[in-house]
Amino acid sequence: MGNGPGEGGLRRRMPLRRGGGGGCKGGSGGGTASSAAAAAEIGSRAMRYYRLWIYTCNTVILAGTLAFVGAAVQNVLLDYRRTLVPSLTLYQPSFLYAYLALATQGGALQLLGCVAAIRLSERLLNAYWLLLLVLLFGDIVIGAFWAFRFEKVCQELKPALKARFQQEYMPGNELATLWDRLQTEDSCCGITGPQDYRNGTERWEMPASCCAETNQNSTKCQRTHMIGCEERLVAYLRSTASILTILGYCVLAFLKLCFLGILRYEIREMIQKIRILRAEMDLTGVNGAVPGAVRELGPESERESLLVRPESVALLSSPMTQTKNPNGNNNFEMREFRSHENI
Helix, strand or coil, X not given: CCHHHHHHHHHHHHHHHHHHHHHHHHCHHHHHHHHHXXXXXXXXXXXXXXXXXXXXXXXXXXXXXXXXXXXXXXHHHCCHHHHHCCCCCCCCHHHHHHHHHHHHHHHHXXXXXXXXXXXXCHHHHHHHHHHHHHHHHHHHHHHHHHHHHHHHHHHHHHHHHXXXXXXXXXXXXXXXXXXXXXXXXXXXCCCCCCHHHHCCCCCCCCCXXXXXXXXXXXXXXXXXXXXXXXXXXXXXXXXXXXXXXXXHHHHHHHHHHHHHHHHHHHHHHHHHHHHHHHHHHHHHHHHCCCCCHHHHCCHHHHHHHHHCCHHHHHHHHCCCCCCCCCCCXXXXXXXXXXXXXXX
């Protein structure tokens, strides 16, 4: 009879220890999966702000790039006057860089930024920022190059047109057709004026496109355009350069500069958050619980969580040891246990 209560007490405590240990082993898979999902959800909410900055940067730069491309196509590629300027070809090294830069910031840059933000990759985020920096540096170099080159093109336009006129102009050929269209639409005549047709060889006749006013009773021209087409071409070049400069440097390059400063700070913060989240995910994989989740548990749940800790299980499952005091007497805990048995 004396042994019943003691054995019952031990039996009531021992299954609790085994149950706690079994719960830790058996529920580790589900706990780890749910903890990983919770950590992923926390990481997604934490990164939403930083991803928004990258998405905004990509959208604004893409819109500016499309506006620049539209203006360049309309004023340079599709305008026939460009073909009349001898030194303005589409295969210049600066133009080739412009094609590559526009293609990069019109799709490749946005793709890299979105993938880096979705995957939370430190390398891709740094590559995204460095690519944006390279594009801005390239814009500055090309802008400085054309600041000096453009004035040289305008100064060399008149002698280049005269040389081309002497070599290629023939009534009815492609150059003459384009020149007639220029003279009709821009109300000009010749390179510097109507005298360009009189000072040439006899095969050059005054084209009808140079006529500003004709006689009502005959088709004879009474008054010709006195302004040379070289001035009209220079005005076309300057207006096109102004449009592309405003869109390319006052808008697009300025946006790149602003976003470089903003994203440098935001990407640093984002990388720090990524490292913290990765550390938490590693702890989640080891312990099977989200770090910081114990703070949200109640007192009962916190006491139950102590039972499933590995160190708690090892402590509870270790055998009871007897110690002796220096006088050689039995342990006080053993004497207390025997006294309970006698009772």
